[in-house]
Amino acid sequence: MRVVGERALASAQVRQVGNAAWTDLTRRIEGRVVRPPDSLFGALAAPANTRYEHVLPHGIVLPTTESDIAAVLGWADKHQVPVVARSGGHSYAGYSTTGGLLMRLDMFDQAAVDLCNATVTVQAGARNRDLLRTLASTGLTLPFGRCPTIGIAGYTLGGGLGLHTRRLGMASDRLLATRLVTAGGEVLSCDEDSNADLFWASRGGGGGNFGISTAFTYQLCPTPDVTVFRLAFDGRKAEEVLLAMQDLITDPQLRYSFAAQFGATATGRDAKRAARNVTLYAEGWYYGPRSNLETILTRVTSVARPTSSYVAELDGLGAQRYFTDEVASDPFMTTSVVARIPMRATDAARVVAHLHAWPGSSSRSGASVSFFAMGGADQDMAPDATAFVHRDALFVLAATHRWTTEDGPEASSRATEWIAGVRRDMSAHLGTGSFVNFPDPALPRWWDAYYGSNYPRLARIKSEYDPSGLFHYPQSVRPLEQLPSDAQSLSAGRAAIGPCEGLAS
Numbered sequence: 001m002r003v004v005g006e007r008a009l010a011s012a013q014v015r016q017v018g019n020a021a022w023t024d025l026t027r028r029i030e031g032r033v034v035r036p037p038d039s040l041f042g043a044l045a046a047p048a049n050t051r052y053e054h055v056l057p058h059g060i061v062l063p064t065t066e067s068d069i070a071a072v073l074g075w076a077d078k079h080q081v082p083v084v085a086r087s088g089g090h091s092y093a094g095y096s097t098t099g100g101l102l103m104r105l106d107m108f109d110q111a112a113v114d115l116c117n118a119t120v121t122v123q124a125g126a127r128n129r130d131l132l133r134t135l136a137s138t139g140l141t142l143p144f145g146r147c148p149t150i151g152i153a154g155y156t157l158g159g160g161l162g163l164h165t166r167r168l169g170m171a172s173d174r175l176l177a178t179r180l181v182t183a184g185g186e187v188l189s190c191d192e193d194s195n196a197d198l199f200w201a202s203r204g205g206g207g208g209n210f211g212i213s214t215a216f217t218y219q220l221c222p223t224p225d226v227t228v229f230r231l232a233f234d235g236r237k238a239e240e241v242l243l244a245m246q247d248l249i250t251d252p253q254l255r256y257s258f259a260a261q262f263g264a265t266a267t268g269r270d271a272k273r274a275a276r277n278v279t280l281y282a283e284g285w286y287y288g289p290r291s292n293l294e295t296i297l298t299r300v301t302s303v304a305r306p307t308s309s310y311v312a313e314l315d316g317l318g319a320q321r322y323f324t325d326e327v328a329s330d331p332f333m334t335t336s337v338v339a340r341i342p343m344r345a346t347d348a349a350r351v352v353a354h355l356h357a358w359p360g361s362s363s364r365s366g367a368s369v370s371f372f373a374m375g376g377a378d379q380d381m382a383p384d385a386t387a388f389v390h391r392d393a394l395f396v397l398a399a400t401h402r403w404t405t406e407d408g409p410e411a412s413s414r415a416t417e418w419i420a421g422v423r424r425d426m427s428a429h430l431g432t433g434s435f436v437n438f439p440d441p442a443l444p445r446w447w448d449a450y451y452g453s454n455y456p457r458l459a460r461i462k463s464e465y466d467p468s469g470l471f472h473y474p475q476s477v478r479p480l481e482q483l484p485s486d487a488q489s490l491s492a493g494r495a496a497i498g499p500c501e502g503l504a505s
Contacts, residue, residue: 017079022059025075029068031107034060044104047086048149051331051412052094057084057102064107069212070185076101077183077470084473085212087125088151090327092334093439095208095473096154105153108214113138119176121217124153129324136317140220143171146325156216157207158437159388161396163259163284163323166249166376167224172203172388173381174218180211183470187214201461204388206436206450209458209477210465223316226285227293228323230310235278237304238264239348242371244300245282246343249373250394258296260284260373266355267366274366275356279307284373285319330363330402333415335423335440337397338390338433338449347429354399354422359414363402369422372396389433389452396435397426416442439475446475447483459483 026033034041035058044060046053058081063069076083082100087108089096096102105125111134113120118140122131129148135141143164145155160171168174177191178199188211190199201210233241245262248254262282268274282300286293290313297311314322343351351369358367374393383391399422403411420442427434434440434449447455455477463479 017058017081021075021079025059025061025072028071028075029061029063030065031061031063031068034062045102046089047094047097048088048090048327048329049092049094049332050329051333052097055094055097055099057098057100060102060104062104062107066179066181066187066214069103069181069214070187072101072103073181073183073212073470074185082472083470085208086151087153088127088149088155090147090150090154091207091439092332092437093441093475095439095475103212105151105212105214113140113220115140118220119217120220121215122152123215124151124213126152128152128155132320135220135223138220139223139316141168141223141316141320142174142218142220143168144320145171146323147327148324149326152216153213154207155437157202157205157213159204159390159435161372161374161378161435161437163261165378166259166373167256167287168221169377169380170204170388171218172386173378174220175199175203175216176219177217178202178213179215180213182211183466183468197457197461198465201387201458203386204436205454205458205461206387206477208471208473210461210471223320224287225313225315226287226319227290227311227313228283228285228319229293229297230283230308231281231297231300231306232308233280233282233304233306235264235280235352238278238280238352239345240303241280241282241300242348242351243343243345244303245371246395248296248299249371249375250342254296255376257287258284258373259286259376261370262373263368263370264351264355265366265368266358267364268360269362270360271356271358272360274358274360277366278352278355283323285323289313328363328365328402330365330404331411332365332400332402333412333419333440334398334400334438335419335443336399336435336438337423337426337430338393338435339395339397339426339430340390340392340433341430342394343430347426350425350429354418354425357421358401358418361401361403361411361414362406363404365402367399367401367418369397369399372398383452384454384457387451387454387458389454390435393431393433396438397430398435398438399423399426441474443475447477450475451477456480456483 084098086096108123108125111122143162266274401415436450459480
């Protein structure tokens with residue numbers, strides 16, 4: 001294998017791979033190779049975030065076996081073609097796109113439940129909807145994500161944050177074993193006893209770093225019945241509503257029983273209209289009866305009268321389906337802040353001010369600043385127990401700007417400026433960690449923000465299993481010898497402080 005620098009090939013260099021090489025790849029595998037002008041190429045190449053729809057691969061492969069995957073990796077290394085795996089294609093930063101070879105895992109979509117041991121084994125191409133369908137009649141569940149088309153692989157590898165997180169922990173906390181194909185073509189089974197370092201890295205170390213994951217085995221939990229809620233507010237008391245919701249998710253009496261996502265949104269074609277169209281939402285569920293939840297919610301509804309309100313007791317499956325949420329197809333940009341410091345009144349005012357200053361767009365979804373509640377079972381593990389380091393998080397703040405082609409060529413630059421302002425402002429007051437499953441390609445010191453004190457160990461694992469960087473993208477884990485000098489210092493003198501303390505913004 002060659003050095004990582006040679007992996008960053010320009011499109012012109014990739015085009016030098018001729019038809020004979022692509023024919024050779026087709027002969028090596030049982031699966032299918034798709035290239036233009038195949039009618040399937042456009043649909044298979046398109047990512048969920050249409051901001052990156054212009055990044056087209058030179059070829060797409062749909063492997064059907066782990067041997068196929070190993071052969072594809074060997075071919076990519078031989079011809080120096082960048083290779084990227086895709087399960088759901090929902091990388092916010094477009095990291096499941098490439099100008100080289102796109103490996104789609106659609107054929108790896110099977111799931112099998114072991115009811116005796118309350119486990120499920122899921123192949124890496126399965127989506128949330130596939131797993132939900134598999135578990136529907138079992139009475140068992142995982143900390144699901146909300147979007148039905150998100151790939152279970154990327155969701156888990158980045159940690160896996162969902163409405164069940166405060167009760168059941170991160171999805172990666174439920175992981176018992178995984179299988180992956182390494183850069184060298186080895187097929188490895190990983191758990192606490194076998195290839196334990198790769199297993200550790202697979203629990204929050206991010207996707208696309210150490211190999212091509214092919215299967216995941218999880219410990220399931222009984223699906224609890226819950227009381228769901230969904231509230232909407234106008235923007236007149238926006239700061240007060242945000243702070244009231246924070247009071248609920250930071251109440252130690254509600255740590256394991258109350259799950260929520262809340263935030264503020266703005267819509268409008270320009271800043272003036274957007275400032276008039278700021279609204280708020282709060283939704284989630286309570287592990288208990290409706291009467292208890294209605295009492296709890298008065299701590300918010302007494303602050304501001306909702307413009308709409310829904311509260312209902314649902315079985316666990318019904319609740320998960322109720323909160324299924326498709327991602328809009330508009331181009332978007334997102335950043336995140338992992339908050340380990342509670343939001344003060346001035347911070348809530350900053351959130352609202354950013355939405356009032358949002359430049360506007362033609363997207364019906366507009367802009368949002370959302371808060372994903374943590375601070376429950378996700379805090380029950382040590383920061384170094386898995387690769388997911390943010391074990392003192394109160395919530396994840398995610399700011400998103402959407403636009404359409406009607407907004408013209410300046411839309412992306414306006415989004416970049418607004419997103420950077422939110423990130424810079426909120427990270428200065430709430431904490432400088434960031435959630436790797438909400439990646440931001442412009443994030444300063446991304447290795448520190450995503451992984452904190454766990455990054456040096458991730459780099460050592462990278463050095464062992466992918467020293468030449470076959471799996472490489474702008475924010476991928478680097479081999480140990482390529483660590484930035486300030487990242488090397490993370491491994492010393494950090495044990496006594498929290499995973500985000502002392503990090504630069």
